[in-house]
Amino acid sequence: MGENESKSSVEINAIYYALKNGVRLIDTAEMYGEGGAEIIVGEALKKANIKREELFIVSKVYPHNAGRDNLFTSLKKSLSRLGLDYLDMYLLHWRGRVPLRETVECMEEAKKEGLIKDWGVSNFDIDDMKELESIKNGDKCSVNQVLYHLASRGVDFDLASYMLERNIVLMAYCPLAQAGNLGNDILNNSVIKNIAKKHNATSSQIALAFIMSFDKRVPIPKSSSEKHVLENINSQNIILDKEDIELLNKEFPKPNRKMPLDIV
Template sequence: MIPRIPHDEVTLPDGGSMPRLGMGTWYLGEGRRPPEDEIAALRTGLDAGVRLIDTAEMYADGGAERLIGRAIAGYDRASLFLVSKVYPHNAGRARLRRSLEASLRRMGVDYLDMYLLHWRGSIPLAETVECMEAAVDAGLIRQWGVSNLDMTDMRELMRVANGSHCCVDQVLYHLGSRGIEVDLLPWLRKRRILVMAYCPLAQAGRLRDGLLDSAVVREVAAAHGFTPMQVLLAFVLHRPDVVAIPRSGNPRHVLENVAVLSDPLTDDEYAALDRAFPAPDHPVPLDME
């Protein structure tokens, strides 16, 4: 029997809710493995109760969105929380609506629960926000947010009309990359804007030397019967207002991610990891991958 994910959600600024654990799809749909295997991984997560799936028009040039469309066929759309992202050069009056509708067609759905600006480009934020708000009014998206925006960008966003309607900032965040804890995370929390952590597993530890081999990580893993990568996910999920979207095309790894919510870290374990891989003591540029 596939284990079911515990009911664990965060509250959005508008009062709605969003699952705290989702499935990312970066690198899926690129032909690295048979699409049937990747679809099986997504469906394994869905069957285990993971309702959030994150993607982008950039991923596999729309291939990830098409893969999701195949994976979710037959599931209750209303129970899902689908997120996609628009290229910066498409995030204006000339192209945002067309990009959004293309994403919807690829996934075979009528609306997205969340639509994000993938990263900051040359189109003014005020124009992007205007288009996002129009998409909400048209019923094509429920909420909108941003991705890879740092403190300077977020402050600018808050100054434009309806910029405060932003619900999330999706950023790179993992045990080995904690710069957002210095300034961005507290700033967002104060405004009730959620953090979505992409690459919470540090791309299987590749983004920071020594993570998976750390004695502390392995000690915590042994205490829970976890793999080191499960410890990395548990570290991110220890913060109750952070959403994590680990990517996996392997059904077993998806279930390992699900298991983390049922066995959270203790405060002492979190403190030990914090000491082993401390956050910086000063603001640093936003880490991106």
């Protein structure tokens, strides 16, 4: 998003349509289109004219900008592109060379200045989270955004439970495995298709409903068409029963050993 100017009107309209149909959480980052995605989101927010207090806007800072020299500059640029006075959530996009202690200090200062409501991280595995927790105010982290879908459940070995115990939200990116052919394999899986038929739903809705069946897990699917926007919204109405969950766990089992964290 925000990488091709010729598609900007389509992208703005897709976000606008989502906002007008009840979506209130929008996730973006300074990396996406080198700020272009934030501009697109900002235009859609302006067009939709939703009350600010009803929105939950998330953006992410590059690791090399996550220190005292650059974080506040990056944050203010993101706010300017989005047309906002503050972010509801600001995430460190992934670990870099800037010490975590310095990043946490900056995040806490940004909170005190009213530039962000809360902060978190992205692409952190359990060792990263433990190190973060050992730092002063590191326990103020409220979100870890990680890749998670039915065919990528490495976080279910230890990371997810660690986060849940600490009330840290797991924000799942690529919940439909959009990055590659794997998404098609999941959506065409016979078990998922049968469950979808049972609920008069689509396969993608079942994949999203599975994630939402867990406490403190929020999927953030991409969608560029009105049809997919509505599918994603309506997935919130699907309640999988015990049999559905058992079938999905059997078809897409949790790992029985530690797996490297998947990142795209």
